[in-house]
Amino acid sequence: MRLDEVTSALEASLSVTDLEPMAQGGQKHVLGCKLEGVPAVAKVVLLPTGPDCVYVLERAQREVEVLAAIDSPRVVRVLSEVVELDFSGGIQAAAWVEERLDGRDMRENLDQLWNYDRCARLIAHVGEALAAFHELEVVHRDLSPANVRELSDGSFVLMDPGLARHLAKTALTGVFQPGTAGHRSPEHIPGGDVQPVSDIFALGILAYRALTGVLPIDPSGPEDNYYRRLRDYDAPLIEASCADIPASLSATINRCLKRQPARRYLDGLELVEEIEKCGEIFGPHFMNV
Known part of the structure; x- marks a missing residue:
């Protein structure tokens, strides 16, 4: 999965701009971006092949569903729904956008x-x-x-x-x-x-x-x-x-x-x-x- 592929897919699916890598942990990649000109972060979770794919996708959807239901300054805000991405080589991922926190x-x-x-x-x-x-x-x-x-x-x-x-x-x-x-x-x-x-x-x-x-x-x-x-x-x-x-x-x-x-x-x-x-x-x- 190349960075230019990730950037293109996120720009097309989530309408974000100014993407730049920020962090990576396990199968999750975090990229800084802007959504309608406002600083944000895009989160990309790689989906494994096989039966675990459904579990990982459901986990990403659960995370976004929970955050979307909460309106509190003590909980990070989600700014988009989950979208599924396809890359070359059969790689798939789930992605969404959250507010960018400092600190x-x-x-x-x-x-x-x-x-x-x-x-x-x-x-x-x-x-x-x-x-x-x-x-x-x-x-x-x-x-x-x-x-x-x-x-x-x-x-x-x-x-x-x-x-x-x-x-x-x-x-x-x-x-x-x-x-x-x-x-x-x-x-x-x-x-x-x-x-x-x-x-x-x-x-x-x-x-x-x-x-x-x-x-x-x-x-x-x-x-x-x-x-x-x-x-x-x-x-x-x-x-x-x-x-x-x-x-x-x-x-x-x-x-x-x-x-x-x-x-x-x-x-x-x-x-x-x-x-x-x-x-x-x-x-x-x-x-x-």
Whole structure:
């Protein structure tokens, strides 16, 4: 698949201009572009040959469908439908356009420990994003640093719901629940039932990692051992590593990381409501950045 082929296909199918490669990860290519003169990004996902083609195409369509249904400043906006592209050599792809965000992905901002204000913003803003998902009965399922972007104004935006599932349309119980190692919930173990409360656990992991530099549940070693730790071990209390952490922030993170789902915030809506009641570090200005 040559760049000139990609450019021509995107210009013809999505009416974008000024295309330039930005990033590549796995089978996904991201290109900067303009849509009606406005900066945007085009995402291109290569479709494998064989039966997996249908699954990958459905995943791309699911991602765009979910984003199109959400209107929140904390969730990346999609600007087009999914189109299918054909290239020489029998290569096929799915493509769509999203808004272009400034700043950097959270995974690029973990080289130093975060301060408490920054972590509080992360929880408040991603909590708002999850509330938008959960209100539609959609579970993100892959809340990892690669899928959270920190903008230049200090706010956070949730991206890439390619692994999301709609509770009312799809049964979530199964042998395999996708997600990123180290950022899975206890419900991600084989046979588990991933629910909105599982996204809450993953948000707790992000906050814990930002403040301590380590993951609360070690994912190293054989996968079976990791799943056993998720099922049987409690996450350490955040104050054990951050002795001077504000009480409201520690209480929020610790509750997100409860092993038993019923002891966590049940969804993003409940988390946001609790944050709005807190006066200490969760001030109202964090919700309005």
